[in-house]
Structure formats: C-alpha cells, structure tokens
Amino acid sequence: MKRTYRxxxxxxxxxxxTEDGEIIxxxxxxxxxxxxxxxxxxQMVRDPAVARKxxxxxxxxxxxxxxxxxxxxxxxxxxxxxKLPEGRRRALxxxxxxxxxxxxxxxxxDAFV
Numbered sequence: 001m002k003r004t005y006r007x008x009x010x011x012x013x014x015x016x017x018t019e020d021g022e023i024i025x026x027x028x029x030x031x032x033x034x035x036x037x038x039x040x041x042x043q044m045v046r047d048p049a050v051a052r053k054x055x056x057x058x059x060x061x062x063x064x065x066x067x068x069x070x071x072x073x074x075x076x077x078x079x080x081x082x083k084l085p086e087g088r089r090r091a092l093x094x095x096x097x098x099x100x101x102x103x104x105x106x107x108x109x110d111a112f113v
Contacts, residue, residue, distance in 0.1 A: 008029055008062065010066065012027070012042065013026065016046050017048070018074075026051060028042050028045060029058070029062065029069075032058050033053070033054055055070065055074065056078055056081075056082045059078060059092060075092075076096055
C-alpha cells in the first residue's frame, strides 16, 4: 500500500508592522497555534504580540519546510528571544546563519551555472 504524505504548506501570508516600524510578511501555517483555523489565524497574526508568539511556536515545533518561508531577519530576532532546547536552537542557528543558509534569501543552484 502506497502512502502519500502532505508536507506543511502556508495557506497565505500576512503583512504586519513590527514595533520597529518595519513591514514584514509572515506565512500563515495552520497547526502552529492550536485551536485556530486558517481564517482566525490570519486575523490574529496581524497583531505584533500574537505574531511574536506564533513565530516562537513555529521555531519550537514547525519543520524547516515551514520555517524557511518566514523572513530570515525576523526568525533570527525571535530566535535570540525564544526559549528553545539547546539542540533545536543550535540546529536553527545553523540553518539560518550557517554556510549557504537555506532561508528565503539563499543562493539558488541556478546561480552556479
């Protein structure tokens, strides 16, 4: 019997203004905050305090396929303030800051052609 696995997908993005006045777009991924459907999540994440909590939860439990859709500077800022297990923190630091960091702004394979 063949199984089909669904990977985490963003159902859209939300633009919000941070306390610093910066406008960022963060993906809406159902399941990061419990008990909210996509519509409720979209409305809630527009609040900067909820966006911080949402991003902290994403850092804690979301797979890289979801995290790489967040703006890298936003994740790095939240990573410094979040309370993560040391192993998870180090792995995320490597993915976000390491050589060839695989975030949204990473160099694509086409750049080497």
